[in-house]
């Protein structure tokens with residue numbers, strides 16, 4: 001048994017989309033989350049910048065005695081997993097893409113046409129393709145970056161025509177031309193527009209990495225005999241900037257979730 005918290009981080013608050021799934025699957029586990037809201041988005045930054053921010057945050061989590069590091073961000077996972085695994089050889093470090101790749105290979109066959117959507121960095125890295133091929137070389141994979149989704153979602157422009165048009169701008173050709181039947185939400189923010197995508201393309205199977213990662217967390221904690229028991233510690237959520245937009249996003253993600261949510265503001269410089 002290990003009651004230390006699980007460390008989660010993301011470029012912002014989109015990574016919070018995984019927390020309700022974790023809470024449901026492993027209710028005893030406590031979380032320390034860091035959202036780099038002051039410096040988000042990472043999705044079109046230079047890889048060297050993403051790497052140095054990630055080291056800063058992961059070091060902060062390790063200083064806070066986490067038993068595991070979960071990279072909830074697709075962009076960071078596509079560029080920094082190996083670097084962070086080498087830096088912390090004694091702590092399991094898991095990225096969001098590998099568990100998603102496993103789920104894709106389990107849920108799809110060679111008949112499926114699978115579309116990955118994500119940030120520019122994630123798509124340019126080819127990480128999804130590479131990791132999916134590790135499990136099944138024959139799956140048909142198509143990828144496209146949708147860089148305008150994140151800023152619109154952060155502005156709360158979600159359930160309206162502007163978002164629908166933007167989705168159609170990026171996805172109509174992609175889905176219809178290539179006759180895709182499966183879409184992978186390869187960015188932490190995209191679960192928030194899942195219902196739009198389902199309405200616009202009702203026949204698509206949707207795979208949500210923010211959910212898939214929690215099954216991998218459970219597997220690792222079980223393998224290493226590190227599951228938590230009952231304790232009275234609380235989840236702690238740190239963000240480097242708590243703007244109104246982000247508070248609204250938190251409220252959307254945690255709507256109807258029965259858990260204690262307390263945010264602490266932390267300057268990126270003090271991380």
Ligand code: DGL
Nearest residue numbers: 011041042043074075188
């Ligand atoms: N968290 C990022 C991801 O999953 C999206 C936001 C950003 O660009 O930083 O790729």
